[in-house]
Amino acid sequence: MKTYTATPADIDKKWILIDAEGVVLGRLAAIVAGRLRGKHKATFTPHMDMGDNVIVINAEKVQITGKKRDKPNYWHTGYPGGIKSRTTGQILEGAHPERVVTQAVKRMLPGNRLSAKQMTNLRVYAGAEHPHAAQSPDVLDIKSMNPKNTRSA
Secondary structure, eight states, rough: OOOOOOGGGGOOOOOOEOOOTTTHHHHHHHHHHHHHTTTTTOOOOTTTTTOOEEEEEEEOOBOOOOTHHHOOEEESSSSSEEEEEEHHHHHSSSSTTTHHHHHHHHSSSSSSSSHHHHHTTEEEESSSSSGGGGOOOEOOTTHHHHHOOOOTT
């Protein structure tokens, strides 16, 4: 028996719409990362971009549990003494709340060049409006999914 390896002609990308309102950030990021990689497909091939295009709306209404809302996020400007920090709560309430979801999904993907390509298939929007209605995305309801088995959706 030979091992199946997908070719670029075998890849079938779909558009998925996920509403993040009231969903825990880690659970959302894990599901989105799996969809971006294509691990939900029977033809999954690790070295190919098999995943779907994912649209996440209402990123500003994502739920953060515990004390993680007060956890500082650090970055450096590149200048001497240029270390900066902002808490997760400040980022969600600020001008770009979608960055919290994007960063969580990025950190759930493996650290290689393929994950950078897969991240281009993710679109995150703070509000309920998105400009991808022409792609007629399928709605994935995370709230009704069984938390023990997220692959069956």
